[in-house]
Structures are given as C-alpha cells and as structure tokens.
Amino acid sequence: MVKLSADQAFAHALEHHRAGRLAEAERSYRQILQLEPEHADSLHLLGVLALQAGKLEAALALVQHAAALRPDAAACRNNLGQVFERLGNDVEAARCYEAAIELDSSYAEAHNNLGLVLHRQDRLTEAEARYRKAIDLDSGYAEPHTNLGNLRKDRGEIDAAIACYRRAIELRPDLSALHSNLLLALHYHPDYAPADLAREHRGWAERHVAPLEAARRPHDNAPEPDRRLRVGYVSPDFREHPIARFVLPLFREHDRRQVEVFAYSDVATPDAVTGVVRDHVDRWRDVAMLGDEQLAEIVRADGIDILVDLAAHSGGNRLLTFARKPAPVQVTYLAYCST
Known part of the structure; x- marks a missing residue:
C-alpha cells in the first residue's frame, strides 16, 4: 500500500x-x-x-x-x-x-462577518459599508444581500429591504432562511394585503416544503389513552427574549400527570434565562448544531405526540424540521404575526 x-x-x-x-x-x-x-x-x-x-x-x-x-x-x-x-x-x-481583511482585502466572507458584528453593535453605517463591500467583491454571494436587507428593514427602508431579500433568493433559491426573511419583512409593507401575504407564504412552502413531503414516514406513537402526552417545543429563543418570558408560565402550569414537556433549544449562546427555561421542562435537548433532518430524527426518536413551533418565519426557525413531519400533530404558536 x-x-x-x-x-x-x-x-x-x-x-x-x-x-x-x-x-x-x-x-x-x-x-x-x-x-x-x-x-x-x-x-x-x-x-x-x-x-x-x-x-x-x-x-x-x-x-x-x-x-x-x-x-x-x-x-x-x-x-x-x-x-x-x-x-x-x-x-x-x-x-x-x-x-483577516488586512491579510486579504478581497475576502468577501470576512467583510460580511465583520458587518454582522457591527450591525449587532448598532453601528449601522459601518455595517452597511461592509455588506456592500462583500457584495462588490462577490456579486453571487447571497448572505450579504440578506444581511443588508435586515439592516435596511431595521431602518424602516422596507422597499429597499425587500429588493435585497429578493436578490438573495435569486442567488440562493435553496436557502429557506433567506426566503423567510422576505416573508417577515412583507408584513411591514402597507401595500401587501392578507391575500398577498398568503400567496407569498404558499410560494415558500411550494419551494421548500413540497420537496420533503415524500420522505415523511408513519409515526410509531403508542395509542395508549392512559399514558402521558409528550409535547415538544422548538425555539431559538430560550434565552433573554420575549418568547422565553411568554412560555415560562405555560411550562410551569403543564399538568405533569398528563403531559411530559420536551424543549428543543436552538440557542447558540445560552444565558441565565436559558437555565431557567431548562429547569421548567422534563427533557432538554440542545440542538443548535444539528441539521433540520437530524433534529427531525431526534424528535421522532423521542416519540413526541405534539410538536410546537415557536418561531415560524422569524430568525433561526426550524420549519424544515416541521416539513419532515416528525410528530403526528404539529402546531405553530407565538412569535409570528400571521398565517
């Protein structure tokens, strides 16, 4: 050899x-x-x-x-x-x-990443310059387009934001998260009626959900009326965030004689509130590093009866996990303003 x-x-x-x-x-x-x-x-x-x-x-x-x-x-x-x-x-x-930029001034990804940090620090003018530089360096790079869209949305420049999102989708039609950014922003535009929003959301589903439907499998949940229901909640916001504050009383008041509560946490950087939420559930799963298909398999293995989405099209959502139908009953609650 x-x-x-x-x-x-x-x-x-x-x-x-x-x-x-x-x-x-x-x-x-x-x-x-x-x-x-x-x-x-x-x-x-x-x-x-x-x-x-x-x-x-x-x-x-x-x-x-x-x-x-x-x-x-x-x-x-x-x-x-x-x-x-x-x-x-x-x-x-x-x-x-x-x-990285000093070593390679043409490094588009580093410009985009620096823009994200500046954006979080509310240094919007500097962040915008970095996003635009990344786009100038690599016009086919979708992420700085959507990040620029987020920035312009935050400024209230909704038409410009929508144009950025649509360009990002043109470049990477396979990335559902970029498409979700557009759907969320459309709610802020006065010219989009409920029927328009419904049409746009159906377009998202046709593009990203329909291809996954063939892979759905029957569920093995035992039809035993006396056992506890397994209810799972999926969220990137089990942290210092309004969603966590809303769900804490719900988790606390679940009748544990009838319900076993699972939390699938997509929090990349846990904080003190993450620990509080964790203390209020029966089973905790850190899933931030898992792909959508991996998460779906874990939910299925846990035998979840009712799976609750707490993000919909907001940031960090797991709609492509839900598209795989890992639980027999699935619902969306909180965190999103329509559909």
Missing part, C-alpha cells in the same frame, strides 16, 4: 469534510496530526469541525494554534472570529475579521 504524504492525506480529509462526511473528516485530520502534530491546515479544520459540533473551547484552542502556526492565513483569522462570536465575544471576533 502506498503511504500518503501529509498533504495528500489532507486532500482526502478535505474531500470528506466538503461532502459532509464529518466523522471521516475528523478521523483523517486526527491521523494526520498523529504523524505531524503541527500540520496547521488539519488543526484549523479540526477546529472548524469542533465549532460545527458546538465544542467551542476545543474549537478555540485548535484554531488559535493553527493561526499561530499560519499567521498569514486569512481563513484562520476569519474562522477564529466565528468561534469568538459563538462564545459571545464580539470585540475579539471583530479583531479577527479585521485581521
């Missing part, structure tokens, strides 16, 4: 990573590092895998190590910024994105 060089083995590992074979990619990166402990690219992408898995401290250590070995690598700085963002440290995240 021909022994691969570290660079050849890395090429195979990267192929696994790009194809979504994450376990194989991780195994390959670790094998490379056993032979060459300071292989910077393997350290870097092993850190990216840790970030994707929500292992933030491991991600931080790995990507920092890679960045120290490759101070000229803009991608290391950009991904280090994303780790700091997930850790809630926007100051360090911004420094990393700025460093």
